[in-house]
Amino acid sequence: MIRVVLVDDQQLIRAGLRMLCDAEPDLEVVGEGGNGREAIELAERLTPDVVVMDLRMPGVDGISATSRILASRPATRVLVLTTFGDDDHLYPALTAGACGFLLKDAPPAELLDGIRRAAAGDSPFSQDVLRRLVDRALSSRTDAAPPVAGLTSREQAVLALVGEGLSNAEIGDRLHIGVTTVKTHITALMTKTGSPNRVRLALLAHGR
16 A cells, blocks of 8 residues: 655645545545645654655655655655646756655646556656756757667667657657566666666657
8 A cells, every 4th residue: 555645735636635645545645735844844743655745845845855854754755736737846856855846736646656656666758857857958968878788679679769758658648568567677777787777768769
């Protein structure tokens, strides 16, 4: 069971998120908060696996709360869910330690998948956010990434498509393989390359 804390200053948003999570047999909402201060207290008291965190909230905002939660409980996964996908919010949230970044207009299935992926140690990003991360990182690169040795031809194909910012489902469609198989290849790629997330894999794909 994945223990989830929901943090958003809008009660209606929290209610909708709770309904989504409560309908899933592997997700349990153990607490709700309306601001960053409450998020910190809930994380300390309830030890959730995943905190779904809004960014703009009164008092202590989501970025500060993320930093403080992870300082005391580094195993907690903080998944940002926000209306704002601009760089002014994205990069500070990632710097604070957020493991992923989803937009509130994401389909419910993407949100639920994101919570599960965060709990499993993955880094879920909305696709447009991932593409922007890669584009910005590539534009600032001054050195070429060293070649990655020891990859199978299928792993190389998956890596190239991760570099295009494709989702697991899109990669599966392109290569005519199942999503579970795609996830297996991505896990292997992360292990072989020492990459902590999809963003780093995407950079490797462009730098080869």
